[in-house]
Amino acid sequence: MTNHPPEPFRIKMVEPISLIDREEREQALREAGYNVFGLKSNQIFIDLLTDSGTGAMSQEQWAGMMKGDESYAGARSYHRLAAAIDEIFGFDYFVPTHQGRAAENILCAVALQKGQYVPSNMHFDTTEGNIRARGGRPTNLVIQEAFKGADPHPFKGNMDLEKLQDFIKEIGPKQIPFGMITITNNAGGGQPVSMENLRQVASIYHEHEIPFIIDACRFAENAFFIKLREEGYEDKSPLEIAREIFSLADGATMSAKKDALVNIGGFLALNDKKLYQRVSNELILREGFITYGGLAGRDLDAIAIGLREGLNEEYLMYRLKQTAYLAGELKSAGIPILEPPGGHAVYIDAGKLLPHIPQPKFPGQALVAALYIEGGVRGVELGSVAFAHPDPDTGEMVYPEMELVRLAIPRRSYTQSHLDYVVDVFKKVAQGKKEISGFKITYQPELMRHFTAQFKPLP
Numbered sequence: 338m339t340n341h342p343p344e345p346f347r348i349k350m351v352e353p354i355s356l357i358d359r360e361e362r363e364q365a366l367r368e369a370g371y372n373v374f375g376l377k378s379n380q381i382f383i384d385l386l387t388d389s390g391t392g393a394m395s396q397e398q399w400a401g402m403m404k405g406d407e408s409y410a411g412a413r414s415y416h417r418l419a420a421a422i423d424e425i426f427g428f429d430y431f432v433p434t435h436q437g438r439a440a441e442n443i444l445c446a447v448a449l450q451k452g453q454y455v456p457s458n459m460h461f462d463t464t465e466g467n468i469r470a471r472g473g474r475p476t477n478l479v480i481q482e483a484f485k486g487a488d489p490h491p492f493k494g495n496m497d498l499e500k501l502q503d504f505i506k507e508i509g510p511k512q513i514p515f516g517m518i519t520i521t522n523n524a525g526g527g528q529p530v531s532m533e534n535l536r537q538v539a540s541i542y543h544e545h546e547i548p549f550i551i552d553a554c555r556f557a558e559n560a561f562f563i564k565l566r567e568e569g570y571e572d573k574s575p576l577e578i579a580r581e582i583f584s585l586a587d588g589a590t591m592s593a594k595k596d597a598l599v600n601i602g603g604f605l606a607l608n609d610k611k612l613y614q615r616v617s618n619e620l621i622l623r624e625g626f627i628t629y630g631g632l633a634g635r636d637l638d639a640i641a642i643g644l645r646e647g648l649n650e651e652y653l654m655y656r657l658k659q660t661a662y663l664a665g666e667l668k669s670a671g672i673p674i675l676e677p678p679g680g681h682a683v684y685i686d687a688g689k690l691l692p693h694i695p696q697p698k699f700p701g702q703a704l705v706a707a708l709y710i711e712g713g714v715r716g717v718e719l720g721s722v723a724f725a726h727p728d729p730d731t732g733e734m735v736y737p738e739m740e741l742v743r744l745a746i747p748r749r750s751y752t753q754s755h756l757d758y759v760v761d762v763f764k765k766v767a768q769g770k771k772e773i774s775g776f777k778i779t780y781q782p783e784l785m786r787h788f789t790a791q792f793k794p795l796p
């Protein structure tokens with residue numbers, strides 16, 4: 338295998354993209370309130386906002402959609418999905434949901450009470466939002482290496498086991514309705530969790546009778562990192578590794594928009610029958626009947642096929658190497674990135690790149706705006722805009738440890754020359770970085786403000 342394996346597919350259908358001129362980009366960003374979520378997609382050249390639901394489906398997935406069974410109950414599509422989930426995840430029960438956050442919402446609705454805590458390595462923003470929306474307290478207990486951008490630790494998504502033990506002792510297991518871990522750790526750089534750490538986390542939760550739920554969005558990428566980096570797994574297939582991961586847990590929330598290679602969908606899988614029954618009732622109220630959960634039958638077929646394709650080794654090698662290629666080129670250009678690169682995205686340390694902009698003036702947001710203006714590239718801020726929040730006890734603002742900007746790579750969508758273009762844009766932004774200034778928020782909602790907040794550039 339070469340260092341940069343060529344794309345293991347050829348292009349059968351194209352979607353034109355083009356770069357509007359600089360003045361138009363400036364106007365578009367101004368009209369979007371300096372929030373790139375407000376841009377129209379035709380105002381963007383290379384869209385690295387997210388890898389969620391933005392990938393290209395395969396010919397098998399499109400063909401599978403034609404077989405979609407749209408029966409309200411008991412559709413064949415549901416049973417095909419059930420077979421794939423059983424093969425990979427092995428939980429006793431599952432319900433489809435329209436995407437990952439719907440699975441989180443339903444889990445929190447039935448299992449979480451006000452004032453309770455949910456530990457994880459790091460919760461993603463939707464998980465955090467769903468826990469807070471029910472009056473719960475999401476708690477991040479990732480290892481300290483996760484916050485050291487240049488530390489080469491191979492599993493920076495690992496949970497700090499000592500912190501987890503101490504936390505459970507301090508809070509008491511009765512106040513923890515379930516414990517989580519996110520694989521890979523998206524909020525902390527798309528970093529993997531080792532099998533050894535997963536085993537220990539499971540054992541700690543279970544010792545205290547706390548159900549263990551895995552946020553499984555990028556489980557296939559995590560499984561492949563384990564194969565590449567953890568002793569004893571080099572000869573195992575990603576499927577075998579995935580099965581071992583999920584055998585440790587009591588359930589999983591899944592956004593199929595990531596490692597199931599589809600544009601929409603998700604599920605919540607569980608072993609506890611009583612919990613599943615309550616989940617089913619909530620699902621019927623909010624999402625749809627238990628055999629379709631807010632999706633069309635054809636969507637279920639696409640997920641069933643995508644789940645298996647997402648575990649293909651050739652695909653996973655290309656996927657991780659493509660991300661590593663972008664990371665390597667940015668690093669060579671002197672851009673401070675999180676190392677080693679994660680699975681689905683490259684994370685830039687905007688706090689380090691723009692040290693003249695303090696956290697309350699949002700250096701990550703400033704970098705995202707500069708990338709768009711310079712070259713029509715859309716990234717996303719995962720720093721203080723996304724994660725700073727008032728402490729529920731003191732009301733004081735709590736800032737995240739890092740001001741990150743994420744360039745997420747849609748699956749099977751962009752070629753290496755697109756990535757080379759992104760690197761060129763970055764080089765130009767870095768050359769003029771002293772001229773970049775911070776932002777002030779002029780509007781924000783109470784929860785998950787980064788999606789709709791409006792900004793004003795500071796002088």
Ligand code: PLI
Nearest residue numbers: 387389436437438461463523554592594
């Ligand atoms: O976007 P959803 O509702 O299908 O999935 C929510 C979700 C849950 N957990 C994790 C780790 C995620 O990364 C996640 C969604 N991520 C998005 C949208 C992203 O841009 O990374």
